[in-house]
Amino acid sequence: MKTAIVAASSQGLGKAIATKLVSQEVNVMLASRDEQKLHAVAEQLNALGKGKAAYVVTDVTNNAMIEQLVEKTVETFGDIHLLVNNAGGPPTGTFATLTDADWQQAFELNVLSYVRLIRATLPHLKKTKGKIVNIASSSIKEPIPGLLLSNTFRLGIVGLTKTLAQEFAPYGILINTVAPGRIATERVAYLDEQNAKKLGIGKEEMEARMKATIPLGRYGTPEEFANVVAFLLSDENTYMTGQSLLVDGGMVKAI
Numbered sequence: 001m002k003t004a005i006v007a008a009s010s011q012g013l014g015k016a017i018a019t020k021l022v023s024q025e026v027n028v029m030l031a032s033r034d035e036q037k038l039h040a041v042a043e044q045l046n047a048l049g050k051g052k053a054a055y056v057v058t059d060v061t062n063n064a065m066i067e068q069l070v071e072k073t074v075e076t077f078g079d080i081h082l083l084v085n086n087a088g089g090p091p092t093g094t095f096a097t098l099t100d101a102d103w104q105q106a107f108e109l110n111v112l113s114y115v116r117l118i119r120a121t122l123p124h125l126k127k128t129k130g131k132i133v134n135i136a137s138s139s140i141k142e143p144i145p146g147l148l149l150s151n152t153f154r155l156g157i158v159g160l161t162k163t164l165a166q167e168f169a170p171y172g173i174l175i176n177t178v179a180p181g182r183i184a185t186e187r188v189a190y191l192d193e194q195n196a197k198k199l200g201i202g203k204e205e206m207e208a209r210m211k212a213t214i215p216l217g218r219y220g221t222p223e224e225f226a227n228v229v230a231f232l233l234s235d236e237n238t239y240m241t242g243q244s245l246l247v248d249g250g251m252v253k254a255i
């Protein structure tokens with residue numbers, strides 16, 4: 001049985017990816033900051049009777065916690081084959097409102113945590129010819145108004161992915177980025193609320209306006225997003241590496 005670490009997996013996209021992997025008989029180590037939520041997710045996943053789920057409380061901006069997460073994963077499941085890098089989204093804000101501390105925190109959360117998790121798991125991924133998926137955002141193709149930190153730092157993940165695909169290819173490690181457009185999670189509900197407030201309209205009206213920009217006419221489900229990630233992590237993916245893919249219902253118009 002393979003083992004995956006899925007970062008930021010107490011809810012939303014991370015939880016959906018963990019669920020998909022466990023249903024495919026992969027053992028999953030869940031990791032995020034909220035122990036109660038992690039406990040509940042682990043119980044749900046173990047009830048599926050497929051792969052096993054365990055968790056380590058981890059703030060991905062803390063390197064010591066990342067090292068402990070990797071150590072505990074090997075202790076619990078024996079090895080590491082798959083890594084999903086994920087974290088909370090950065091706060092909204094414009095150039096005028098964001099402070100140095102905001103910039104630094106977003107770098108630590110959305111770039112450095114990925115670098116550190118890759119570094120800590122690399123000796124294991126080399127042994128297992130493992131696979132990595134980095135979660136980013138549609139801002140890698142088209143800047144999102146009011147999300148300057150995402151628009152800046154997510155592109156770093158695209159560069160990291162492309163560069164590491166070359167560096168890691170000799171070890172048989174494949175690495176890709178998957179970028180959500182509007183997938184219905186608490187994060188998107190939060191962003192809709194913020195935007196609705198800014199425009200002085202209701203949340204439902206905001207949602208309707210957003211959906212009107214998506215050719216498929218609706219938000220994606222976390223399960224639809226997880227299916228794409230699971231393919232990239234599966235044995236069926238033998239030749240795709242260094243890519244950054246959108247899962248956005250056609251929302252982003254850039255080629």
Ligand SMILES: NC(=O)c1ccc[n+]([C@@H]2O[C@H](COP(=O)([O-])OP(=O)(O)OC[C@H]3O[C@@H](n4cnc5c(N)ncnc54)[C@H](OP(=O)(O)O)[C@@H]3O)[C@@H](O)[C@H]2O)c1
Pocket residue numbers: 007008009010011012013014031032033034035037058059060061086087088089090109135136137138180181182183184185186187188
């Ligand atoms: N949903 C979308 O359509 C969409 C679109 C573009 C980009 N994204 C990005 O994709 C990522 C996941 O999105 P989501 O929709 O699943 O968000 P979400 O519902 O807000 O979930 C975020 C997850 O990140 C964890 N987390 C936050 N800070 C953390 C930290 N310092 N250390 C460890 N875990 C942390 C949270 O768990 P704890 O509270 O337990 O730590 C939670 O499990 C975010 O970065 C988001 O900005 C999502």
